[in-house]
Amino acid sequence: MLTQSRRWQFTLAALLVAAIVLFPIYWMLLTSVLPSELTRSRSPSLLPQLSALSLGAFRTVLARKPVLTWLANSVLVTVAATCVSLFIATMAGYSLSRFKSRAQQAAGFALLVSKMLPASLIVIPFFIAFSTFGLIDSRWGLILANAAVGVPFATWLMKGFFDGIPREIELAAMLDGCNGAQAVWYVVLPLARPGLAAAGIYLAIVTWSDFVFARTLVTNPDLWVLNVGMQSFLGEYLVDWSSLMAVGTLSLAPVLVLFLLLEPFLVSGMTQGAAAN
Amino acid sequence: MIGRSRWTGYALLAPALAAVGFLILYPLYLVIATSFRQGKTLNVLRLSELPFGLANYRTMLASEATWHSVWVTVVYLAGTIGPAFLIGLGTALLLNRAFPGRRWLRSLILLPWAVPGVIVSIVFLWLLDGSFGVINALLRSAGWLATDLAWFANEDTALAAVIVPTVWKAYPFFALTLLASLQSIPASLYEAAQVDGATHWQRFRFITWPGIRAPAMLAAILNTLWALREFDIIYLTTGGGPDRATETLAVRIYQEAFSFFRMGTASALGVLTMAMAVLLVLLSMRTIRREYF
Numbered sequence: 288m289l290t291q292s293r294r295w296q297f298t299l300a301a302l303l304v305a306a307i308v309l310f311p312i313y314w315m316l317l318t319s320v321l322p323s324e325l326t327r328s329r330s331p332s333l334l335p336q337l338s339a340l341s342l343g344a345f346r347t348v349l350a351r352k353p354v355l356t357w358l359a360n361s362v363l364v365t366v367a368a369t370c371v372s373l374f375i376a377t378m379a380g381y382s383l384s385r386f387k388s389r390a391q392q393a394a395g396f397a398l399l400v401s402k403m404l405p406a407s408l409i410v411i412p413f414f415i416a417f418s419t420f421g422l423i424d425s426r427w428g429l430i431l432a433n434a435a436v437g438v439p440f441a442t443w444l445m446k447g448f449f450d451g452i453p454r455e456i457e458l459a460a461m462l463d464g465c466n467g468a469q470a471v472w473y474v475v476l477p478l479a480r481p482g483l484a485a486a487g488i489y490l491a492i493v494t495w496s497d498f499v500f501a502r503t504l505v506t507n508p509d510l511w512v513l514n515v516g517m518q519s520f521l522g523e524y525l526v527d528w529s530s531l532m533a534v535g536t537l538s539l540a541p542v543l544v545l546f547l548l549l550e551p552f553l554v555s556g557m558t559q560g561a562a563a564n
Numbered sequence: 565m566i567g568r569s570r571w572t573g574y575a576l577l578a579p580a581l582a583a584v585g586f587l588i589l590y591p592l593y594l595v596i597a598t599s600f601r602q603g604k605t606l607n608v609l610r611l612s613e614l615p616f617g618l619a620n621y622r623t624m625l626a627s628e629a630t631w632h633s634v635w636v637t638v639v640y641l642a643g644t645i646g647p648a649f650l651i652g653l654g655t656a657l658l659l660n661r662a663f664p665g666r667r668w669l670r671s672l673i674l675l676p677w678a679v680p681g682v683i684v685s686i687v688f689l690w691l692l693d694g695s696f697g698v699i700n701a702l703l704r705s706a707g708w709l710a711t712d713l714a715w716f717a718n719e720d721t722a723l724a725a726v727i728v729p730t731v732w733k734a735y736p737f738f739a740l741t742l743l744a745s746l747q748s749i750p751a752s753l754y755e756a757a758q759v760d761g762a763t764h765w766q767r768f769r770f771i772t773w774p775g776i777r778a779p780a781m782l783a784a785i786l787n788t789l790w791a792l793r794e795f796d797i798i799y800l801t802t803g804g805g806p807d808r809a810t811e812t813l814a815v816r817i818y819q820e821a822f823s824f825f826r827m828g829t830a831s832a833l834g835v836l837t838m839a840m841a842v843l844l845v846l847l848s849m850r851t852i853r854r855e856y857f
Contacts, residue, residue, distance in 0.1 A: 295664065302669065305672045330704075382572075411817075
């Protein structure tokens with residue numbers, strides 16, 4: 288119906304919108320790859336001279352700050368918390384989808400209530416509990432806190448995906464000689480792969496983004512994650528913006544890749560769950 | 565199917581129930597219990613030795629700072645949800661069209677949702693920096709700004725300065741929800757309207773809007789709850805300052821607990837914040853029931 292040129296007009300409009308909303312990200316990248324004389328300027332140029340691009344800020348900050356330690360801590364906590372949450376949420380999502388019970392309504396309610404507690408409030412009881420059990424300044428504590436936070440929504444997401452897989456497929460597999468667990472493992476889970484991907488990405492992004500828990504439950508600088516490391520730049524008298532933007536770029540890179548590649552899964556999952564925020 | 569018995573179902577659910585108990589029930593219990601403990605302590609293990617009573621609530625409700633924080637929170641919520649909704653609706657209407665490159669442009673336009681709060685904060689601190697911020701430079705060259713403005717440090721602009729990054733992070737959620745409901749509107753309705761000669765506005769008013777109204781309401785409620793919880797952006801950019809100009813309840817709770825070690829006061833403020841969330845949910849229960857469950 289639409290002529291080809293009309294459709295390209297929408298592409299152009301979308302490009303313009305993307306350029307405007309992504310300007311902050313663009314400016315972070317640009318600041319990290321330009322010498323600070325060019326960005327610490329009264330009238331910085333919005334388009335860079337390509338000849339001025341350099342990775343100097345990355346080299347400086349890697350030499351001056353324990354960025355690689357922070358990065359390793361972030362990766363460790365994110366991977367561990369995501370695996371734990373995903374495991375718990377997959378079992379729970381399957382249960383909610385296949386065993387109709389009162390737990391379903393309760394699950395929706397729990398998800399809603401979990402949307403009502405600020406992290407800055409939840410961290411108080413966590414802090415008290417972790418102090419009691421000696422989990423302050425421990426990676427385990429941080430992993431535990433982050434794993435718990437992701438469970439309600441990831442469960443909801445997985446339930447939606449399992450709901451879309453007909454029971455008949457499982458029953459057919461069982462007629463072919465699988466037992467129940469094998470039917471789930473060899474038939475259902477492979478079909479739920481988009482769901483696992485969506486829930487996994489969601490959990491990874493949430494944990495990677497966590498600041499409150501990492502800031503409060505851990506004080507030892509050796510255990511800092513990237514987010515807390517970045518905060519430490521802000522406390523300095525003169526903020527070294529080039530270095531800070533370089534760390535920010537390093538920290539955003541994995542999120543960017545995950546989100547751009549797998550956003551369609553996330554979108555289709557979210558439209559079922561509709562409560563990702 | 566694994567087993568047929570109900571017990572298998574509960575066994576699979578058990579770890580999630582434990583997580584929810586740890587995440588929701590236990591904190592609720594502890595926050596309420598702590599809100600009755602008066603005074604401050606550096607050792608949280610000795611909280612239960614503090615005197616028990618209603619004093620925290622009395623002080624909180626009588627304190628001007630509390631109502632100031634409530635007001636800042638309300639302004640912050642309103643200032644975030646309105647613009648985020650409009651930008652979300654605009655981008656959703658655009659992304660609902662079929663055009664070349666839509667898959668990648670949609671991902672890019674929705675990207676801010678995934679950007680961690682700490683990165684959002686440092687980027688906007690840099691963009692809105694008083695001396696070298698690129699926004700000031702742009703405004704100066706456009707002739708809209710005569711002197712340098714330190715957006716986050718100025719009492720009059722700080723609240724607006726924290727709202728901007730919050731909107732930036734919040735609009736993709738609206739766009740996503742609205743996009744999903746736009747795609748469920750049957751194309752035949754638009755074709756019929758075209759035959760009847762309806763204008764663009766009439767098509768939006770009588771077909772699009774009724775189709776997205778309810779999901780839009782739900783998204784607005786969830787986004788309001790999110791903004792009520794939002795902590796990272798304000799804490800990292802202004803810390804609630806200058807002179808409490810951006811001190812929302814979520815930020816105040818943290819400051820009371822971890823800067824002043826008044827866990828009781830912080831918990832009482834937490835109960836107040838939850839009461840606001842409950843009020844919001846109760847007021848919108850009809851929408852939530854219809855759209856959420």
